[in-house]
Structures are given as structure tokens and as C-alpha cells.
Amino acid sequence: MVKINGCELDIAGKTLADYLSSTSYDPKRIAVERNGEIVPKSKYGETVLEDDDCVEIVSFVGGG
DSSP states (O other): OEEETTEEEOOTTSBHHHHHHTSSOOGGGEEEEETTEEEOGGGTTTOBOOTTOEEEEEEOOOOO
């Protein structure tokens, strides 16, 4: 199980890019932290999610 933004999901073995493509996140407007470290956008396709990973996804919102 992988914890994403506090929710346990059974997605171990998928890449971060695979997971993100199944969501409504806009990859251009997010930052991803995996186990306390920022994942560069260029690494999403090669970052394989593993059991007990803790992922936080933060969306940037414009405004003013």
C-alpha cells in the first residue's frame, strides 16, 4: 500500500507518471514529495511507487 495525501492506495509497482495519468492532477501545476524528498518532474516516469511509500501531492493555484 502507498499513502498518497493521507489515503492508502494499492498502487505499489506503478510509476508516479502512471498514477498521475489516472487522476485529474495537472502535472504542470503540481509538486510531488516522496518519502520526504521532492521528485523532479523529469523523474515521474521512472519513479516506481513501493509499499510503505508516503507521497504528498501539492497543487499550485493562481490568484490574486
